[in-house]
Amino acid sequence: MARFIYADNAATTPVSKTVLEAMEPFYTQYYGNPSSLYSVGRAAKKPLEQARETVAECLGALPNEIFFTSGGSESDNWALKGVAHELAKKGKKHIITSKFEHHAILHSCEALEKEGFEVTYLDVHSDGLVRVEELEAAIREDTAIVSIMYANNEIGTIQPIAEIGAVCKKHGVIFHTDAVQAVGNVHIHVKEQNIDLLSLSGHKFHAPKGVGALYIRNGIKMPNLIDGGAQERGRRASTENVAGIVGLSVALKEACANIDERAERLIKMRDRLIDELLKIERSHINGDRVKRLPGNINMCFEGIEGESLLLSLDLKGICASSGSACTSGSLDPSHVLLAIGLPHEIAHGSLRITFSEQNTEEDVDYILEVLPNIITYLRSMSPLWEE
Amino acid sequence: MARFIYADNAATTPVSKTVLEAMEPFYTQYYGNPSSLYSVGRAAKKPLEQARETVAECLGALPNEIFFTSGGSESDNWALKGVAHELAKKGKKHIITSKFEHHAILHSCEALEKEGFEVTYLDVHSDGLVRVEELEAAIREDTAIVSIMYANNEIGTIQPIAEIGAVCKKHGVIFHTDAVQAVGNVHIHVKEQNIDLLSLSGHKFHAPKGVGALYIRNGIKMPNLIDGGAQERGRRASTENVAGIVGLSVALKEACANIDERAERLIKMRDRLIDELLKIERSHINGDRVKRLPGNINMCFEGIEGESLLLSLDLKGICASSGSACTSGSLDPSHVLLAIGLPHEIAHGSLRITFSEQNTEEDVDYILEVLPNIITYLRSMSPLWEE
Amino acid sequence: MAYSEKVMDHFANPRNVGEIPDASGVGEVGNPKCGDIMRMYIKVDGDVITDVKFKTFGCGAAIATSSMATELIKGKKIEDALKLTNKAVMEALDGLPPVKVHCSVLAEQAIKAAVSDYYKKMGIDPSPLVGEIPECESCACDLH
Numbered sequence A, B: 001m002a003r004f005i006y007a008d009n010a011a012t013t014p015v016s017k018t019v020l021e022a023m024e025p026f027y028t029q030y031y032g033n034p035s036s037l038y039s040v041g042r043a044a045k046k047p048l049e050q051a052r053e054t055v056a057e058c059l060g061a062l063p064n065e066i067f068f069t070s071g072g073s074e075s076d077n078w079a080l081k082g083v084a085h086e087l088a089k090k091g092k093k094h095i096i097t098s099k100f101e102h103h104a105i106l107h108s109c110e111a112l113e114k115e116g117f118e119v120t121y122l123d124v125h126s127d128g129l130v131r132v133e134e135l136e137a138a139i140r141e142d143t144a145i146v147s148i149m150y151a152n153n154e155i156g157t158i159q160p161i162a163e164i165g166a167v168c169k170k171h172g173v174i175f176h177t178d179a180v181q182a183v184g185n186v187h188i189h190v191k192e193q194n195i196d197l198l199s200l201s202g203h204k205f206h207a208p209k210g211v212g213a214l215y216i217r218n219g220i221k222m223p224n225l226i227d228g229g230a231q232e233r234g235r236r237a238s239t240e241n242v243a244g245i246v247g248l249s250v251a252l253k254e255a256c257a258n259i260d261e262r263a264e265r266l267i268k269m270r271d272r273l274i275d276e277l278l279k280i281e282r283s284h285i286n287g288d289r290v291k292r293l294p295g296n297i298n299m300c301f302e303g304i305e306g307e308s309l310l311l312s313l314d315l316k317g318i319c320a321s322s323g324s325a326c327t328s329g330s331l332d333p334s335h336v337l338l339a340i341g342l343p344h345e346i347a348h349g350s351l352r353i354t355f356s357e358q359n360t361e362e363d364v365d366y367i368l369e370v371l372p373n374i375i376t377y378l379r380s381m382s383p384l385w386e387e
Numbered sequence C: 001m002a003y004s005e006k007v008m009d010h011f012a013n014p015r016n017v018g019e020i021p022d023a024s025g026v027g028e029v030g031n032p033k034c035g036d037i038m039r040m041y042i043k044v045d046g047d048v049i050t051d052v053k054f055k056t057f058g059c060g061a062a063i064a065t066s067s068m069a070t071e072l073i074k075g076k077k078i079e080d081a082l083k084l085t086n087k088a089v090m091e092a093l094d095g096l097p098p099v100k101v102h103c104s105v106l107a108e109q110a111i112k113a114a115v116s117d118y119y120k121k122m123g124i125d126p127s128p129l130v131g132e133i134p135e136c137e138s139c140a141c142d143l144h
């Protein structure tokens, strides 16, 4: 009877069984420090370099362009602050990003603004997309870096990355993309798309939390975020999280092996859920319906507040979210929904459902059985609804 | 016949069985994002906060003074760069450290020097200890922070931390200690020892690699190293590595529960090994014999080069090191051994053996059976030796 | 956001939800822009609140505090209802997370607003009896 549906895969994902099995030997058997000379050290070094090759292959990069980090946030901070500080030496102190980036980017920008950098925050249109023309128009002589996320973490909209890459290349500006939500879900080729730096995080595709990577195109110089030992070819110190890195590579390989198949299945589920939920009166879908991640549904239901919707779903065994997980301590409505032009009172009533590999059509059925009733009930007790 | 002895526990340690068992549920069962509202999220939040309490208790700190990081290097970077940047606003741009710190500290200092900070590198005496008087004499009006490691990673010498803490307090200077090698091995009480910031890393005490912590005394303000989401009370962004953090806390609790017992056993092993090895002609012990970590043996054998010694030991199934693991890519002799005054040619012939919980007297027997012969053999083929 | 069992109980099974068509007083506080609006209806007989109902648009804590507040004042004298503090509501719910304290403040204010409305309808100046009801006092949101 009591069902349990995890539908918040944009927040984090469970570690898959194959990933866990791949990791375990590195805790108790090949536990050596990969920098060590002796057998248990070498036994850890090789898989580390294989993991690097795997990740590089999945992104269309070279192995020596992949640097393992502690997650998406570190990668974002390193990319943005690194390039900014490097190019500031040449007088380039302007940064372009968008209004609906992840806080790892936005708060890094704020930190850089305090240091004297200037940041242009591009508008995001109501379809949840930035406009390449507007980006191009914002590029200046002193622009050091453009950072536009590959896919948004709340509304799942996929940005015109190749076009942005081309424009940045044309103007000689470094292009970073936060691809934390996209990696494993869409086809990425950093060379073809002219991406100079790309952030990713393992726990979004069934690898563990606390491990990520930054792709840095060969030739891009920037200071380290974490100085110390000679790990990661002297660019990111700290004894390598071998188990996590191996887990990340196994998970990524798995995810990239069947992107198309999975997308087809998830898009069917996604679209059915959206179609049905749009039948509820005064409901809205947020962001472009087509240019979005296969597993992302983000809707607003007028007259309802997000948290009470989530708690009600939780009581029925459904895990979903409203806004992003890392801001759920805050009372402000999602900056993403405000950026695409939703009024505050509607932005408060948003619901994000994100499916992964592990979800099924039965999950959609169950959500459709439960969610409309919850909305009716919450509206019946909402003083905003009658009006 | 073929024995295997892991005696490089200062480089890293295997994950203990209890730690692994404590971690596993967080990969596949309680995998929720701790910031999430719903059940699987809450199931991850509580253990996270319990882990924080455990770590705080082991250090004599308060739970809200513990911030989880990706390891010792990040903690060191954050502490040093954070305080430096914060106090630079008040014109304090002077840093005091020692010549034999870990590279995470030394290279952070170099990065800060490039930004215009001034760093005093205190001498380390031949006993492997800094002198409190010299430290006090180096403190200036504009000194922002003193960073002295608790115990050295190569020679294991334990610094007079409480005395340094008292001096720093007296002069109103912030005191950071890199306690990565000390935590779990000696009794630490940050309040009694007047420590303002303390770095630790899980993989040095049987927790996994890629997770650490920084203790920041309440009231110390400093900018974030990793900006983004509101995790760690807004001071260290990124989805928390729940499994790793729980593993770290379990390992630390285990380590701290029997410090005295273990020290007694390891000191006996250590001292026997040192005594026997000192019988080898022209051999030297590096660093104070008493004020050193219970499991640390660091010796030099004249006429021998470190790497060939290690490889020979490896062939006999003994994992040891020469210098620290993270610099094994480099050909320079250890900066630590140079700092305590060893000439280059002798510093090249160093051997570090570091025992943990899991080593036994039989390991000492075996090392004593094998090592002297290796030394004799290597010396027999060394042109330095005949002279 | 860890809610106590009491909060979850009052969220999942809120008491006294609804409207009172011939209410003696109605009070509404909060601001939809901020994601919280609470409307409280009271029925007064003599100096006793004989019935109370609410409608709330807001988070789990807002719904739970509305529910608990109505339980705490139902059948009470007006003067006692006015003494109800947000702290008492929180305690009755076994506590609230720090960021949710303001939701309980809304509940306290909603009662005061309803009583004010009742006094006004009776031709009595509510200010000396009820005190000022500040606009969104101790509201945590930064929209001001």
Ligand SMILES: Cc1ncc(COP(=O)(O)O)c(C=O)c1O
Residues within 6 Å of the ligand: A237, A238, A239, A240, B010, B011, B070, B071, B072, B073, B074, B076, B102, B104, B149, B151, B152, B153, B178, B179, B180, B181, B201, B202, B203, B210, B212, B326
């Ligand atoms: C004294 C000391 N500080 C810092 C570190 C860095 O720790 P981690 O490798 O976890 O970043 C180490 C070990 O590698 C160490 O021994």
Ligand SMILES: Cc1ncc(COP(=O)(O)O)c(C=O)c1O
Residues within 6 Å of the ligand: A010, A070, A071, A072, A073, A074, A076, A102, A104, A149, A151, A152, A153, A178, A179, A180, A181, A201, A202, A203, A210, A212, A326, B237, B238, B239, B240
């Ligand atoms: C778009 C985006 N960027 C960055 C991050 C940060 O990743 P992490 O939590 O691994 O630091 C996330 C998710 O948390 C994300 O969705």
Ligand code: FES
Residues within 6 Å of the ligand: A331, C034, C035, C036, C058, C059, C060, C061, C062, C100, C102, C103, C106
């Ligand atoms: S009513 Fe606003 S957060 Fe609770």
Ligand code: FES
Residues within 6 Å of the ligand: C030, C031, C034, C036, C135, C136, C137, C139, C140, C141, C143, C144
């Ligand atoms: S509820 Fe936010 S301004 Fe009052």
